Amino acid sequence: MIGAFNIDWQTLADATALGAIYALMAVGIGLVFGVLRLVNFAYGQLIMAGAFALAVASERNWPLWAAIVLCFVVVLTLSMLLNRLVFRPLRGQSPAVMLVATFAVAFLLQNVALLKFGALGKIATSLTFLNRPVDIGGVEIRKITIVAIVVAAVSLAALHLLLERTTIGLHMRAASMDFDTARLLGVRADRVIGVAVLLSGVLAAIVAVMLTVQTPLVTSDFALHDTIIVLAGVVLGGMNRPIPATLGGFAIGFASGLLGGALPTTQSQYLPTFLFAAVILVLLVRPGGLFDRTASAERV
């Protein structure tokens, strides 16, 4: 089957890595959605900000650790500001209002970046050595592919432990099931939301580091397209629960990587068409998401 679609092991590995990165983004979006019922359209711009931090650091020849620290500081500060200035005042508003507000934030951040760094963008070079291939059993695989898969697996495992084994994790799970009841039972809303936004920021920073290795040229629309694809993936998986959302993100990243490798070059420009046509088809068959066994989603 692999041969028939002109897919080799390298494509398969790259697709897995893309799936892993998208899975992290999916969890980042899903965590905030769980406690706030808010689809954070500005998530891609958080990643973009982190990527610019890396690019600026590499331009000034900062050591690698300092660049990564700067990336985390920028993304986390921005996440907390976003939470305090936008999410909190809008809590309890209709989903449409919240979505358009995050749309506005996304647009705003994108244009601030455009204003500050120009249309040509900057290049983040500090991690490009990860693009070199290693030979595994006769197959050449880029180091970043392995790093991405390992980092994603470790992050997801850590997050899983946090959600399952700690008190705050329990609170977050309770809040995403039924926020009002959770509050009645003593879960502190601001704290749970703050932690969710923070965790989602940590994931955004990790994704920023890994995406800049794959695409070192950072422009103001960095990660915008990825975010749209991941949003589709999250909805495909099932927005409400973390594991289906993660799987959805992984699935769409994997599919996107495979399609990109399998389509002949004359057709590769139509990749979004194929991808979103598939998304729409799946949504029509399973509106509650791929991994929803109850099929409880509202249909009209």
Add this chain to the structure above:
Amino acid sequence: MRRLIGLQELAGPAVLVVVTGLLGLTVSASTQTYFIDSLVNVSIVVALFVFIGNSGVLSFGHISFVAAGAWTAGVLSVPVAEKAAIMPDLVHFLRETTVGNIPSLALAALVGGLCAMLVALPLMRLSGLAAGIATLGVLEITHNLLQYENRIGPGLNTFSSVPETTGLRQAAIGALLVIGAAYAYGRSRFGRLLRATRDDAPAARAVGVSVYRQRLVAFGLSGLLAGFAGGLYIHLLPLQAGGLYLDLTFITLAMLVIGGANSLWGAVVGALAVSALDSVLAEAESGLSVFGRTIDLHAGTRVVVEGVLMALVLIVRPSGLTGGREFRLPRLRQRATTLDPGPAGSA
């Protein structure tokens, strides 16, 4: 009396459009472009309102129908003699056909409406987030195809040589037509049934309203109006139809939400207010003198200021500038409430 109150809801937006048009006559030709542009924005936002406002379902896909309309009017309006130069790979049928201004607008509306119906037949079964993401997928696909498919258009190039017929008059008449259609739909049985499903879906279902069918009708009409607005747009300036994408989606949705998504009045006010702000800031970027002082903003500041203002309006006044209410003259409303307290009080 009741009919008079109803007519106010049409008259308010219409008067606003006419006033904008008349104001546009008094300014220089370069400033006039801003007025024409805002009137086209009114058409697009009212088209969005017909579906989003009446159904309460968010759609990210409507700019696809604007793009489809712009493409139709564009590809059919380029003179035959110039088609080969601009669009060398065009399929035979499109290469041989050129139509005039009015037919091109009518066809733009038709194509917009047909595309919307085609999309709506399967997608209107969905709701909530699934519907939002599916319509976003439609936008992605339209954008992708218009961008790269050279057999149907100029691809990454703009539709140059399309006659620039959308002046102040055409833009104003177009906006009035769209507002008229939106009003008529809103007052019709269909509009009322759809709003019933928006306000209380279980109750509407209980009295036998098919949510699916009502949304289908609104989506089709809304796509038709969006296609028409796209036709107006391409006749205003040479566009690249594939370029009608996320930016326009964002700005028009923001106009609708800032004005107040639940009313026609809100759609028109939002479109004009945001367009006015946009024009002033665009002028300020190239140096604007106010009371003898020159304001000269850094290029690109405009979008930043707009982003901040939009977020602010949403936080301070989430139901929009108009609060989602229809236009009412203050005195008429008072008298109406004493005569007939029932329907007049409701928003």
